Amino acid sequence: MxxxxxxxxxRGEGGEGKLEDFTVEVNEGEVVLDIIHRLQATQVPDLAVRxxxxxxxxxxxxxxxxxxxxxxxxxxxxxxxxxxxxTVTPMRTFxxxxxxxTDVSFNYKKAREIPSFxxxxxxxxxxxxxxxxxxxxxxxxxxCIECFMCNNVCHVIRDxxxxxxxxxxxxxxxRIAELDMHPYDVADRKDSAQEEHGLGFCNITKCCxxxxxxxxxxxxxxxxxxxxxxxxxxxxxxVWLGNKIFKRSSSNS
Amino acid sequence: MEIERHEYDVVVIGAGGxxxxxxxxxxQQGKRTAIVCKSLFGKxxxxxxxxxxxxxxxxxxxxDNWMVHFRDTMRGGKFLNNWRMAELxxxxxxxxxxxxxxxxxxxxxxxxxxxxxxNFGGHEYPRLAHVGDRTGLELIRTLQQRVVALQQEDExxxxxxxxxxxxxxxxxxTRLLKDMSPAHxxxxxxxxxxxxxxxxxxxxxxxxxxxxxxxGGIGKSYVVTSNSWEYTGDGHALALLAGAKLINMEFIQFHxxxxxxxxxxxGILVTESVRGDGGVLKNSEGKRFxxxxxxxxxxxxxxxxxxEGDRWYTDQANNRRPxxxxxxxxxxxxxxxEVKAGRGSPQGGVYLDVSTRLPAAEIIRRxxxxxxxxxxxxxxxxxxxxxxxxxxxxxxxxxxxVDADTAAASVPGLxxxxxxxxxxxxxxxxxxNSLSDLLVFGRRAGAGAASYVNALAGRPxxxxxxxxDAKAEALAPLQRSGxxxxxxxHELQRTMNELVGIIxxxxxxxxxxESVEKLKERxxxxxxxGSRIYNPGWHxxxxxxxxxxxxxxxxxxxxxxxxxRGGHTRDDFPGMSPEWRTKILLCELTPxxxxxxxxxxxxxxxxxxxxxxxxxxxxxxxITEKELADFDALAKx
Numbered sequence: 001m002x003x004x005x006x007x008x009x010x011r012g013e014g015g016e017g018k019l020e021d022f023t024v025e026v027n028e029g030e031v032v033l034d035i036i037h038r039l040q041a042t043q044v045p046d047l048a049v050r051x052x053x054x055x056x057x058x059x060x061x062x063x064x065x066x067x068x069x070x071x072x073x074x075x076x077x078x079x080x081x082x083x084x085x086x087t088v089t090p091m092r093t094f095x096x097x098x099x100x101x102t103d104v105s106f107n108y109k110k111a112r113e114i115p116s117f118x119x120x121x122x123x124x125x126x127x128x129x130x131x132x133x134x135x136x137x138x139x140x141x142x143x144c145i146e147c148f149m150c151n152n153v154c155h156v157i158r159d160x161x162x163x164x165x166x167x168x169x170x171x172x173x174x175r176i177a178e179l180d181m182h183p184y185d186v187a188d189r190k191d192s193a194q195e196e197h198g199l200g201f202c203n204i205t206k207c208c209x210x211x212x213x214x215x216x217x218x219x220x221x222x223x224x225x226x227x228x229x230x231x232x233x234x235x236x237x238x239v240w241l242g243n244k245i246f247k248r249s250s251s252n253s
Numbered sequence: 254m255e256i257e258r259h260e261y262d263v264v265v266i267g268a269g270g271x272x273x274x275x276x277x278x279x280x281q282q283g284k285r286t287a288i289v290c291k292s293l294f295g296k297x298x299x300x301x302x303x304x305x306x307x308x309x310x311x312x313x314x315x316x317d318n319w320m321v322h323f324r325d326t327m328r329g330g331k332f333l334n335n336w337r338m339a340e341l342x343x344x345x346x347x348x349x350x351x352x353x354x355x356x357x358x359x360x361x362x363x364x365x366x367x368x369x370x371x372n373f374g375g376h377e378y379p380r381l382a383h384v385g386d387r388t389g390l391e392l393i394r395t396l397q398q399r400v401v402a403l404q405q406e407d408e409x410x411x412x413x414x415x416x417x418x419x420x421x422x423x424x425x426x427t428r429l430l431k432d433m434s435p436a437h438x439x440x441x442x443x444x445x446x447x448x449x450x451x452x453x454x455x456x457x458x459x460x461x462x463x464x465x466x467x468x469g470g471i472g473k474s475y476v477v478t479s480n481s482w483e484y485t486g487d488g489h490a491l492a493l494l495a496g497a498k499l500i501n502m503e504f505i506q507f508h509x510x511x512x513x514x515x516x517x518x519x520g521i522l523v524t525e526s527v528r529g530d531g532g533v534l535k536n537s538e539g540k541r542f543x544x545x546x547x548x549x550x551x552x553x554x555x556x557x558x559x560x561e562g563d564r565w566y567t568d569q570a571n572n573r574r575p576x577x578x579x580x581x582x583x584x585x586x587x588x589x590x591e592v593k594a595g596r597g598s599p600q601g602g603v604y605l606d607v608s609t610r611l612p613a614a615e616i617i618r619r620x621x622x623x624x625x626x627x628x629x630x631x632x633x634x635x636x637x638x639x640x641x642x643x644x645x646x647x648x649x650x651x652x653x654x655v656d657a658d659t660a661a662a663s664v665p666g667l668x669x670x671x672x673x674x675x676x677x678x679x680x681x682x683x684x685x686n687s688l689s690d691l692l693v694f695g696r697r698a699g700a701g702a703a704s705y706v707n708a709l710a711g712r713p714x715x716x717x718x719x720x721x722d723a724k725a726e727a728l729a730p731l732q733r734s735g736x737x738x739x740x741x742x743h744e745l746q747r748t749m750n751e752l753v754g755i756i757x758x759x760x761x762x763x764x765x766x767e768s769v770e771k772l773k774e775r776x777x778x779x780x781x782x783g784s785r786i787y788n789p790g791w792h793x794x795x796x797x798x799x800x801x802x803x804x805x806x807x808x809x810x811x812x813x814x815x816x817x818r819g820g821h822t823r824d825d826f827p828g829m830s831p832e833w834r835t836k837i838l839l840c841e842l843t844p845x846x847x848x849x850x851x852x853x854x855x856x857x858x859x860x861x862x863x864x865x866x867x868x869x870x871x872x873x874x875x876i877t878e879k880e881l882a883d884f885d886a887l888a889k890x
Contacts, residue, residue: 013786017300029515031630041739045790046783050293052481055521055626057390058296074629097452098787108294112414116402129366135359142359142391146295182357182366207333 002030005077006085007035011047013098019087026077032088033061033072036100048099056213059147063100064089069149069211091152107148107163110172114197117179118187134183141178141222143214144171150208150218156201167198170208170218177222180229190233193226202227256456256720260597261287262463266426266488269297270389270691271671271698272467273396274349276597278699279465280403284706287459289421289448291483295397298469299691302389303524303622304373305381306692307685308346308493308771311724312367313410317378319343320866326686329580330650330679331819331873332834333501336859337657338677340692342686348596348796349692350382356402358395360384361826366802369799372529375683378555378569386509386524392688423451426487427795428723429464429495429667432713435795443666444713447723451792454785456724462712463702466653466669467695468490471505471803473742474798475646476750479511479522485796486803492653493802493849497662499840500675500854502651502695502803503810504820506682507755511645512890513602518630520645521756523605523623525684527640530619531566532607534588536596542603543576546587550829550874551579560737578857582681582819585644589755592643602643610637615833631736635789645754648687649808650678650820654839660694666705670698680819730794731778738794741775753808758824762812769808772799805849806840813838813851831877861887 007022024038033051040047051061054073061072066087080086094102117173119128151157151169168176180189193199204227206219216222233239263279265272268290279286290297309322322343327334335705350368354360360382361369364587370379374384384391400418406416426448431441446459472480485611489499510523524636528534536542544562547555562575577584588603598604607616613636617624627633627640652675653662660668671691678686730738745768751766777799781791817823837854858864864872864884873881 013784027516029631030517034517040789041737041743044790045781046735048787048789052292052296052480052483053298053301055518056629057622058292058300060296076630082516087360099851101452101787104293109291112401112404112408116398116405119355123355125348125355128351128354130359130362131366132369135362139359142384142394143387144394145300145390172373179357182359197735 002026003082005035005082006084007039008087009036009039009047009099010089011099012096015096017096017099019089028056030077031073032065032070032075032077032086035077036088047096047205048101050101057145059145059213062091062147062149062152064091069153071147071213074213089147091149092146093152093154093158098223104148107146107151107169107171109166111175113168114172114175114179115187115189115192117182117185119184120186123184128184130183137181137221138178140216141174143216144174145214146171147213149211153207153211155207156198163198163201167201167212170202170223173197173199173202173226174218174222179227180226190230194230194234199223199226199230256458256718256724258458258460259287261285261459261461262706263287263463263465264289264459265465265467265699266294266446266491267297267467267469267671267673268294268422269299269467269469269671270392270396270688271695272297272465273393273400274692274695275465275467275668275670275699275702276418277399277403278394278441278596278696279703280752282700282703286418287421287461288418289424289426289446289459291425291451292423294420294422295393297734298483299389299393299688301479301481301522302392302688303386304526304529305371305383305388305685306346306350306392306688307373307683308350308382308689309343309380310370310382312363312670313370313379315619315809317380317569321377322346322380323863324866325376327679327682329683329686330681332679333837333856334864335657335676338694340533340863341657341676341697342690345693346590346689349696353392353395353692355552356395356399360391361461371526373526374528374578374579375583375685376685381685383526385395385618386526386620388688396400398564411738421457424448424457425451426491427727427787428725429491430715430719431495431668432715435739436711437492437713438665440664442713443495444715447720447727449727452787454791456727458715458720460712462709463666463668463706465698465702465756466667466673467522467671467698468673469556469695470649470672471651471800471807472646473802474745474749474800474807476746477511477520477755479508479520480646486799487796488669489652489806490799490802492667492669492673492848493806493840493842495664495667496842497664497667497799498654499651499806500654500837501680502649502675502806503814503838504650504680505646505649505807506581506645506820507585507644508643508651509588509644510605511642511647512631513643515601515631521626521630522645522647523640523642524620527605527607527620527623528682531610532577532605533610534577535606536591537598538596542591542596543579543584543587546575546583546590547579548583551583552869555579578619579644580662580681580683581694585755588642588644595862598641602639602641604639605642606639610639613637628859644751648672648682650680650682651675651736651806658697659704661701668698668702670694676696680821699728727795730779730781730791731785733778733852734782735778735780736775738779738781738797741772741779741797742793742800745769745772749804749807753811755824756824757811759812762808765808766805766812769801769805776801801826802849806851809849809851810838810840829875831875831880834875835877835880858883
């Protein structure tokens with residue numbers, strides 16, 4: 001059942017590094033993260049990797065395996081042939097700290113730029129009443145484990161450093177959609193989604209949806225509906241006229 | 254070398270549910286607050302909690318209230334709980350859950366639009382607020398987003414988002430520092446904390462008069478565990494080293510249902526909701542064996558036939574619950590016995606089957622992450638076949654001895670909340686009582702720390718010597734070229750798993766203690782190759798100190814307690830002893846820090862109005878003749 005696998009792992013720090021080759025034991029049922037741990041325990045004790053729950057629930061062990069963004073803990077070795085070389089590299093969109101660990105502070109910065117949940121002031125804790133069907137849309141987005149692989153794979157920033165300041169990435173555009181669809185949220189999020197957080201950059205190639213380990217339909221259920229809401233606001237002639245006449249306080253357009 | 258230095262009013266160590274709730278409270282009370290955590294913000298072990306948060310809101314069954322919850326909690330803990338904590342917990346949990354909703358949490362709903370509540374082991378009524386089987390994620394994300402909301406407020410008010418609450422992520426605290434000058438009492442008072450950044454290995458010092466420990470548990474001292482790498486008993490050890498005391502360390506919860514196959518995922522949790530929603534346990538003969546394991550004390554509350562148990566899911570007023578929903582310690586021991594008797598599954602567990610109990614679509618709706626987890630990790634479709642499960646080290650009931658109302662430890666300025674604190678759950682925690690514990694006592698710890706700081710005459714000061722010592726200790730493994738720390742860790746895990754596991758006996762625990770002593774010596778010599786930049790070998794070398802200290806506490810307390818109760822089962826003392834119920838075991842370090850000593854302490858008797866919530870017939874199974882006489886006298890008044 002055991003065999004020796006060929007691994008090629010990115011190693012380096014301070015902006016420099018290279019792929020290093022290893023031969024390492026693999027046992028039945030193991031995942032890529034197990035093999036990285038075996039390398040740590042037996043060959044390179046200072047090999048850096050982020051991980052936590054090892055059950056696909058915390059989103060810490062995001063890495064690129066044979067060029068595809070994956071969670072190390074959910075990628076089974078049985079998906080590779082025994083003679084295949086498995087190449088493991090850090091997420092490409094974020095600066096490498098060391099080996100497989102990247103600086104993901106971009107994501108925490110973006111999180112802070114999205115205005116928080118804003119319930120009506122008069123609703124007190126314990127008084128919220130919502131139907132299951134009305135919370136389910138936002139619940140889907142709250143399954144997000146913040147592995148940041150959607151932001152990592154998004155072409156808007158993957159090879160375009162210059163876009164990072166104007167683009168929240170799929171993760172946080174989805175957060176805006178989540179709040180916009182929350183039955184009790186009263187903040188107006190449509191204009192800022194477009195103007196401040198870069199919703200318009202998204203041209204729905206669905207790369208984010210493809211890599212989501214939680215199988216959240218980011219593009220279809222969050223980004224496209226959010227784009228439609230924005231379009232309704234900005235380009236619907238009746239809404240436009242209404243805004244001109246009544247000066248809706250909730251809108252800046 | 255310069256050490257980065259920060260000044261705060263309150264430093265919270267740990268960013269799980271308890272830590273975040275404590276930090277939010279301290280900040281809301283106007284204190285400058287730091288959150289220091291080993292992982293990235295939002296990754297703490299709380300995300301792993303699946304089932305829900307127990308709170309007697311009475312949304313599904315209006316007969317539920319805090320008194321019923323209090324009784325269930327005390328029963329679950331076999332009456333060893335700190336009853337004041339159990340009382341506060343049962344009373345305050347609903348407010349803490351509702352508050353989350355006001356901060357944006359989206360729980361599953363009842364038909365009338367309230368928060369839905371599910372059944373769980375040991376809870377008389379449906380009580381767990383939940384989101385499918387990913388409630389922990391919802392809880393931590395909501396608290397994380399609340400911290401961000403407060404930072405946005407501060408940004409507007411002060412132009413600096415981190416003016417009043419700042420997260421120091423991927424940062425490990427290795428020592429708490431005290432001011433030992435006589436003005437602060439004989440044992441000194443908390444003055445700060447010392448640690449290092451995992452990212453670059455640079456050292457960091459916090460000046461702070463109040464520290465809240467919220468570091469979680471100790472599972473990484475065991476091989477088979479549902480706990481993540483962070484669970485190295487840091488807070489337990491930091492408290493001991495600072496002169497605080499730990500209680501109830503012999504009580505460790507082995508969750509009955511962990512995955513058993515494939516080997517690499519052994520121990521990963523299978524939520525109790527599977528049973529709460531109808532899943533049943535069967536042995537290799539296809540028998541629902543739990544009916545054979547209902548202990549005397551629970552006979553009145555559990556069904557005796559499969560038919561009655563099955564009817565209970567739809568009609569709880571007229572039927573008793575199925576024994577699959579006994580408290581966790583009972584179920585874990587039963588599974589252990591079945592496997593030992595040769596009636597286990599091929600991979601050494603038993604079967605947990607929900608596929609024949611619910612339609613496939615319903616299973617996927619109610620248990621999405623279990624479906625996902627088994628499909629992805631074990632190639633098992635739980636809508637079509639049974640899971641194989643077995644006990645896994647899950648939770649430590651023991652922890653820092655604290656004051657129930659303020660979460661204050663015996664060292665001035667030190668507070669603890671959540672799994673790292675002790676008392677609330679007695680000898681066994683009920684499922685669902687952890688998330689609510691985090692919220693209730695996280696808030697109380699934050700408030701306790703804030704009012705402690707308010708009452709201080711002057712800020713305690715950190716001495717240069719203490720910093721020099723802490724620095725030397727932290728850097729030592731890098732300067733040694735000794736044994737690989739992974740080997741010492743693996744041996745400790747094997748020792749604890751085999752000798753101080755779910756079933757214990759005197760010879761084995763003594764043998765474990767000898768091993769721990771030897772491992773302590775070996776740990777002094779471990780070396781870490783490589784640089785200080787994100788070096789896991791170095792980090793583990795430092796964590797070993799904590800795991801060894803905690804293991805010593807567990808083994809020493811387990812050796813002393815000559816009875817079986819909750820998360821402590823002695824093969825050589827199988828019965829529960831009313832005499833032992835009145836005693837708590839207290840662990841502390843000798844003054845030179847070389848050894849753990851354990852002492853007995855008397856458990857204060859339950860307040861009159863609380864003990865009167867129980868029937869005499871039930872109490873007499875747990876309490877001594879003398880206590881029973883006191884109870885009778887009380888009833889006559």
